[in-house]
Amino acid sequence: MIRTLCALGALILLSACGGGGGGGSSSVASSTPPSPPPTLTNTAAVTVDAGPAVLDTGPDAYIQDNTLFVSVTLCAPGTTNCQTIDHVQVDTGSVGLRIIQSVLSPSLLTAMPLQTDPSGNPVGECFGFIDGYVFGSVRQADFQIGGETVAGMPLQVVGDTGVFSTVPSSCSSGGGMNMNTVPEFGANGIIGIGTTTTDCGTFCQTAGGFSAAIYYDCPPSGCASIIARTAAAAAPFQQLPNPVAAMSVDNNGTIISLPAPPAAGEASLAGTLYFGIGTQTNNALGAATVLTVTTSASANGPGLFTAIYSGQTLNESFLDSGSTTYFFVDNTITACSGADFVGYYCPASPLSLNPTLQGLNGASVAGPITLNNAQTLLSTNFSALPGLGANPNVVTGLMAYPNSFDFGLPFFFGRKIYTALEGRSAGGTVGPYIAF
Amino acid sequence: MRQLRTQALVGAAWLVFAAPAHAALGGAYDSVLADRAHLSAKLSSSPAATHTVHALTTANGGVAREYARPDGGVFAVSWRGPARPDLRQLLGGYFDTFQADNAPRGGRRARRPLAVNRADIVVHTGGHPGAFWGVAYLPKMTPAGFSARDLQ
Numbered sequence: 001m002i003r004t005l006c007a008l009g010a011l012i013l014l015s016a017c018g019g020g021g022g023g024g025s026s027s028v029a030s031s032t033p034p035s036p037p038p039t040l041t042n043t044a045a046v047t048v049d050a051g052p053a054v055l056d057t058g059p060d061a062y063i064q065d066n067t068l069f070v071s072v073t074l075c076a077p078g079t080t081n082c083q084t085i086d087h088v089q090v091d092t093g094s095v096g097l098r099i100i101q102s103v104l105s106p107s108l109l110t111a112m113p114l115q116t117d118p119s120g121n122p123v124g125e126c127f128g129f130i131d132g133y134v135f136g137s138v139r140q141a142d143f144q145i146g147g148e149t150v151a152g153m154p155l156q157v158v159g160d161t162g163v164f165s166t167v168p169s170s171c172s173s174g175g176g177m178n179m180n181t182v183p184e185f186g187a188n189g190i191i192g193i194g195t196t197t198t199d200c201g202t203f204c205q206t207a208g209g210f211s212a213a214i215y216y217d218c219p220p221s222g223c224a225s226i227i228a229r230t231a232a233a234a235a236p237f238q239q240l241p242n243p244v245a246a247m248s249v250d251n252n253g254t255i256i257s258l259p260a261p262p263a264a265g266e267a268s269l270a271g272t273l274y275f276g277i278g279t280q281t282n283n284a285l286g287a288a289t290v291l292t293v294t295t296s297a298s299a300n301g302p303g304l305f306t307a308i309y310s311g312q313t314l315n316e317s318f319l320d321s322g323s324t325t326y327f328f329v330d331n332t333i334t335a336c337s338g339a340d341f342v343g344y345y346c347p348a349s350p351l352s353l354n355p356t357l358q359g360l361n362g363a364s365v366a367g368p369i370t371l372n373n374a375q376t377l378l379s380t381n382f383s384a385l386p387g388l389g390a391n392p393n394v395v396t397g398l399m400a401y402p403n404s405f406d407f408g409l410p411f412f413f414g415r416k417i418y419t420a421l422e423g424r425s426a427g428g429t430v431g432p433y434i435a436f
Numbered sequence: 437m438r439q440l441r442t443q444a445l446v447g448a449a450w451l452v453f454a455a456p457a458h459a460a461l462g463g464a465y466d467s468v469l470a471d472r473a474h475l476s477a478k479l480s481s482s483p484a485a486t487h488t489v490h491a492l493t494t495a496n497g498g499v500a501r502e503y504a505r506p507d508g509g510v511f512a513v514s515w516r517g518p519a520r521p522d523l524r525q526l527l528g529g530y531f532d533t534f535q536a537d538n539a540p541r542g543g544r545r546a547r548r549p550l551a552v553n554r555a556d557i558v559v560h561t562g563g564h565p566g567a568f569w570g571v572a573y574l575p576k577m578t579p580a581g582f583s584a585r586d587l588q
Binding site for chain 1: 534
């Protein structure tokens with residue numbers, strides 16, 4: 001209800017929504033009893049469930065697993081032409097809001113202005129994920145999540161039509177699948193809330209080389225030329241910002257709080273995404289251990305810390321709500337034998353593992369996990385699958401490579417995970433850091 | 437069926453060695469130069485005990501390393517940077533295999549790293565947007581004394 005009021009308020013005064021510190025929408029929601037404490041609106045409900053209904057239809061029907069979803073609202077800038085989009089994946093491993101074109105109502109899509117470059121042409125974007133890539137337009141919309149808003153925020157419309165319907169070869173040559181539909185992507189979109197404040201940073205301000213994102217000049221003849229776009233987390237935007245970094249308040253990070261499902265799995269989980277760290281009465285850092293992580297200036301990339309696991313020092317480890325499993329290499333753990341489960345770990349009984357997570361600041365904390373039999377978990381109809389693990393090398397590797405332990409969504413179960421943004425002070429420490 | 441496919445791949449690799457101008461993996465030294473031009477990269481080469489490492493550094497800091505045998509043949513490629521590099525270029529004739537082996541299968545899905553595990557080519561990848569890495573190598577073409585653990 002407050003959300004609806006806030007969206008209407010956006011027409012009149014956008015900054016009134018989430019713009020005034022604690023209880024930022026109080027001026028709009030003044031019809032509620034004014035007794036303290038004010039209702040905090042720096043939260044959004046999140047779920048782990050089967051995903052958009054369309055996934056479970058047709059010959060290739062499937063249900064999602066270990067995928068965290070949230071709803072976001074987009075409005076044509078300065079209007080009440082709005083749409084709430086459910087099942088947008090929450091990803092601490094990437095940055096930027098990306099929505100699959102087919103889920104947008106035609107009236108909203110056409111009212112969301114295309115971002116243009118200095119040549120006056122629309123801007124296109126290619127963005128790589130671990131398993132493939134997405135390509136589409138960059139458009140602007142008034143964005144809302146929970147009680148937080150960003151006016152005129154750039155987002156990627158994946159699989160947009162017209163000049164964007166042809167993927168440039170320099171985009172597809174990164175390899176993997178073109179994920180431009182809901183079934184291929186596995187969600188209606190993705191909201192990247194990782195540690196950096198824009199989706200590409202300085203990489204996209206330098207011409208040449210492979211970039212996290214690739215921005216294109218898209219004249220009517222097609223998207224071909226790669227262009228430089230500045231990294232700004234506030235208007236005037238060019239690159240896609242981290243939506244959290246672009247908020248006017250509660251913009252130093254997030255907390256993901258999820259309950260622990262039973263060991264056998266569960267159909268769905270409900271949790272909370274908090275915006276801000278130490279900015280309200282509900283998002284204090286408390287006793288969480290702060291582990292600082294690499295910045296976007298790091299040669300190895302942002303968001304990395306060291307995991308000490310089984311005698312190995314894995315200095316390219318990371319926390320990633322967008323990974324459905326733990327990805328790590330341990331050739332002593334029984335691999336699954338079923339053809340559909342190649343690469344997953346299938347311990348005969350629950351296996352306790354004890355990685356230690358160590359920040360660049362020298363702080364360390366135990367991160368005990370229990371690995372469960374993946375074949376058993378994936379043979380259920382459940383979507384929250386605790387202790388799901390896989391070997392990124394798929395089969396027994398000949399190599400020590402990589403030096404990485406990917407703590408995927410199962411690590412978030414039963415924990416409260418803090419992600420502080422680069423260059424933003426959060427709870428007394430300047431990010432980027434993770435804490436739990 | 438599997439046997440046939442393997443033979444076809446070996447044949448493809450031989451052809452790439454014979455005409456290396458547009459492929460790094462399995463190509464000769466001039467394919468390294470072609471990759472440098474394609475990626476607009478800076479090339480620096482350093483010898484190791486069993487091989488030579490040709491490092492291609494792009495303007496924004498991404499690095500691809502090509503591992504060459506004493507006869508110049510590139511038997512491995514690794515990369516590290518904000519994104520995956522142009523793998524169609526770096527994997528050459530193996531790119532189609534890479535794509536085919538990572539095509540989605542039915543059933544449950546997972547965002548999992550792209551990988552290839554075959555007798556004649558192995559590809560491992562990892563990371564997250566902004567921090568990607570990977571390695572591709574040809575086990576049957578590695579020089580004597582080389583350990584896959586030397587790949588970085």
